[in-house]
Amino acid sequence: MAKFIDIGVEKDHIESLTKANGINALAELLWNSLDADAGEVRIEYKSTALGGYDYIKVVDDGHGLTYEKAQDVFSRLGGSEKKTQTQSPTGRQYHGKEGKGRYKGLALGDFVKFTSTYKNNDSFSEFTVTIDRNQLSKTEISDLRQLKKNEGKAGFKVEISNINLKNADNALKTENRNELEEKFASYWISYPKFKIFFNNNELRFSSLIKNSEQKEITVEQGELTYRFIIKVLEWNFENKKKTYLCNAQGIPFLETNLGIRSSIPISAFIQSVYIEKLQRDNILDLYEADEVLQTVFKASKEFAREYTRKRLHEYSKEFIQELKQKGIYPYKEPADNIIEESKRQVFDIVALQIHEYLPTFNDQDDRNKKFILTLVSEALENDSKNLRKILNEVIELPEEQREDLADLLESTSLSNIIDTMTEIKNRLNFLNGLEQIIYDKELNKHFLERKHLHKIIIEETWLFGDEYTYGVDDVTLKNVLKSYLKDCLKRDDFEEIISSEDNSNLETIPDVCLWQQYSLGTLGKENLVIELKKPSLNAGILEMGQIMSYASKISSDKRFPKDKTRWKFLLITKDVKEELEPQLKQKNRKFGHVTEGENFDVYILSWGDIISEAKQRHEFIKEKLNLNLQDNEEGLDYLKTKYKQYLPTDLKPQYSNNYKPINIKSKVCKYCEKSDKETTFKQQTHLLPELIGENNIYTQDECDSCNAIFSDYESSFSIYIRPYITLLGIKGKKKIPAFQSRTIDRNEKTRTTLKHLDNNQKQLHIQSLEDYSINTDDKTFDINFRKSPFTPLKIYKCLLKIGLSLLPNEYYNFNKQSFEWLTNRTDYINCIPYSYNTTLLRKYFSTPFADLYRAKNISDGLIDYPEHLLILAFGNQVMQIFLPFSEELRKSDYNNRQLELNLFPGFMYDDIENLNGSSIHICDLSSSESITENHKISFSYGEAEINIQH
């Protein structure tokens, strides 16, 4: 006897389930058939004379639904067998879930009768289920009827009557059929054996699909990797451009918009077990919140765009051929690299779109056509935004196509390449131009007004790294810099960028500070502070000290939270003095990274360093992009156009880079003033004695007799520093010299010797017990180096010679007496015969260097300062001396005034954190008598092997 069951849900719920549009409702019924392994599904319907339908039937030859399961499925909505099984008995993937699909029949009509015939032992069983939309609580399930042997066949039949005309039309009208076909196409590609008929007309999937392409991607989430197939199907009919989320076999569970514009009819199918899992867990509807799916969506859009572009290009071939034959194709040369090729591809697509969608285009004569096409090709040279503008404003392409094109360009990797390429090309041009204006002497004399340079630089902060592309001018930052530079540090070098009309002369412009602030996201902010020095100044120890000290002050300003603010200080000068070399090249640091604090870094770089680094960075990308670049002149042109307002109009490129000064030996000795008629200039003379290390800096104005005097000074100097030289292994003219101590009471057996062996080991031979002592408390031992006799004043003179050879000619006259004293033409001079020595703990100068500094003010009325200070560095030694008083200082009444000796602190050369470790040792060099001196050097254990002879 038939029984009635209550479907057991609210009417609202069933309403919502059955509200599907006709196509979706029919699709659900078809999926149910396919889930039951149907090979053939027939949709039958009969139209009435009045334009309605008598009935709709969906009949399949699947395995049917068993009576038990039907009771389960129909008695409660959540009771589908599909919930636990994902494959039908013959291995096809299930589409529907929880039986919802069965109710979709109610969207097509009020009465739905299901008839299931299935194999039950040797024969078939059959039953019906009848649902009345208006009486859901009275859903009737018939008794199970056993068919006779050889009677009936398995299958499922859905008969719908009391038809909902609107939905039925939607489902059955031939013009809507493509939409239905689209839904099944991907599945059909996986399982091409099934057939669907509409009143005996078979759906012909193969003729619907024009082309298809697929790719596989994987997405990682935690430790799991999910595999996705992205399939793009191109149809032979206009479609609604959707993306289908499918299981691995291509059965769509959910559809959404394709999300890209495409002027050719495509759909995307994303297939994966991952999607199936979400469907099973009933959370597929939340796909927009699913990170994995979002990644896949992105890839799918990208794939679809590339597909569209490629196909459009193929379609454009014929038309492009025509343009070429007419001679109005704007590219005359064949593409010789990938960029050029891509550009032409985009051009071809755009041209085709114009041809197809701009009705007036085809009516125009070839000259006009050519004009438009040239315009497009030129826009492509610049960037895709330009093209968009041209499409909008010049070529009145219908909006839809315009948007399609713009979208295609904006989102494909191709347009990225074109834009990147343009950007790189512009940047390299910029760098070439910049290099010219900074290093071309003739050129920068004319127009290197630094305020112009500033204006330019602050707009091009990518120069300092790509992370510095988008910065902002921050008021707090400006105020902090202002107060520190001007008020606290008494420096005038805070300068706001000057208006471009101001054309004041270079000399009157102080050093300038530029700043930009960069967001580091949640990490806070980074402030980039750039100090630009006047071009005549090269960075040295002094400048380093300044920037380090204000870096540490500014970076601890309370207006910026310390844990949320990073600072980068950058000192840029035209060149960097050699004395800074070791600071620039530090272990485990980037070149130029001279120091770092808790929240700041200080860099010192020359323009050359910055330009070559930026060039390298961009050349690399350029190489990747395989494009040609213009030479310097075009670089200048680029700067000229881009920064027209900042550059003088009469700027002309100069080519004096080709000329270099020729070193001609002087015919007058700088030291004794004798000409080549009175003396000879045969020796090759070094500016720095080779005993402190090999070097190739020569003086050109030192005569042979002066050279002989200086050699005598050098031998005293050599004795004085010998223990260091041997210990450090500094190679002089020939080899590393050995140290040999003086004897005690002429006893040869008291000598201590120190040799530097080839394998970089030192061999110390101590014969006198007085020459060493071991201190077990702090694990050190001291060695007493008994030096041979030397003359201290000669050491001072040796250093003075270096200082005077560095003295610029303009100061020569005021220091004439120093030269006379140096060459023994006068006996007395007013000087400070001391050297101030620092042993560095961390830095090591592998090549020696010397530099001469001049006091900014020699006297300020109360205090006098020696005019010149020489710094000499080699190995781990730094020596400083003041040059003898210049005439000017001697004139002043310095007896009544204070003399102040401003030395560079030892830590300047060393690790700033180690400032306690390196101190300045003052050596009295005033004696003109030969003296002996013992030099005690401490070692910690492990630095040497001790082998004591008995």
Ligand SMILES: [Zn+2]
């Ligand atoms: Zn001379």
